[in-house]
Amino acid sequence: MHTVGELLRHWRQRRRLSQLDLAIAADVSARHVSLVETGKSNPSAEMIVRLADQLDVPLRERNRLLLAAGFAPRYAERPLGGAALQAAWNAVARVLRAHEPYPALVIDRRWNIVMTNRAIDRFLTNVAPDLLRPPVNMVRVGLDPRGLAPHIVNLADVRSLLRTRIGRQLATAPDPELTALYEELLAEGSEEADQPIESEIATPMIFRFGERELRLFSTTTTFGTPLDITLDEIAIESYYPMDAQTGAYFTDMDR
Template sequence: MYTVGELLRQWRHRRGLSQLDLAIAADVSARHVSLVETGKSNPSADMILRLAEQLGVPLRERNRLLLAAGFAPRYARRPLDGDALKAAWDAIARVLRAHEPYPALVVDRGWNIVMTNRAIDPFLANVAPDLLRPPVNMVRLGLDPRGFAPRIVNLAEVRSLLRTRIARQLAAAPDPGLTALYEELLAPGGENVRHPAGSEIAIPMIFRFGERELRLFSTTTTFGTPLDITLDEVTIESYYPADAESAAYFTSAGSGAGT
């Protein structure tokens, strides 16, 4: 079991900072940072959180730092659909509804789908039922041959993009479950993917439905200043048409993916 000083040093190394860098950012002395890391000084809970803030430590891991120092956890982890987070749930639901007729969904830190809007439903047609049993994992849904994979024209490119995003996520905050998902579905296999340049505003995901191709790019939205672990770990993934033909498909009356 690591001490709080050892954990803080690990996070500092992960962020590529020197003790002086961290000290300047947190407005403390480099000597104090050194004493905390070596266990020669017992930091207060407020000092731990100040250093954690400058290191960009996720709320879940800030609780771990506090526990290692003998303090009670500071951040709760409440269900998104519970009474305590009702305002946040309602806000997310409004964002998803407002994005229609384009698809949008919410995922947690393990890429499990928490909520979707109605525009997602047609994409789930013909997906194997076991892939739709909760928790539905977005990465597995996208890459499994019984999920979206047969419909994604640029599957190798999409896999490469997911690999980059999740590798970056793991570098920022290691997670055993996400590591297992990465090793299962995204471990590099020697493929050499070249991303388009020039004409695209973003690398699209290209879906094939019959004779039609839909080109979509995505944006992500997170809560700016969450004080709850659940809110700290959810992301809204919103998809937009990348060309006029795809936009017309979604906005035309009675359209439905898979028809």
């Protein structure tokens, strides 16, 4: 088992910061950072959280830091649909409903779908049933030949977009399951000769269902200052039409 000093050093190096950089950001001495990392000084729980905050350590990993130092975990992990997070659940559900008639969904840190609005159902009609068994993974549904992949006109661009986003996510906070998903569906050398994307926001997702073509772009919303691991690890993906024809399709379907 790693010591708290070893874990902090790991996160500092992952963020490409020197001990002096971290010390200045956290308003402590570089010597103190060095003593903590080498185990010659036992940091308080407040100091651990202070350093973790400057290192942008996810809440799940902050609990690990606290446990390694002999302190109790500080951040709870409660189900989004449970009583403790009922207000958050209602708020997220309201955001999804307000986005209709356009599609929106909630994903967790491994891109499993947690909640959707009604507009998403139209995209899942012809997806293979086994891909829709919980937990339904957004990346797998999108890239699997039995999912949406045959309907995505610019599949190479979409794969590049997902590779960029998940690669950045893994660089921030490693996760074995997400790494396995990345290696399965997004590793270099896939079928398409993917090109780097110029802009995540400007990259459309172009779907073709029969003779109809839909062009969408997406935005991602996260909770600003969550104190619960579940809220820290979910994101709302909202999709918007890129042209009048796509907008009219969703408006007409809603009517």
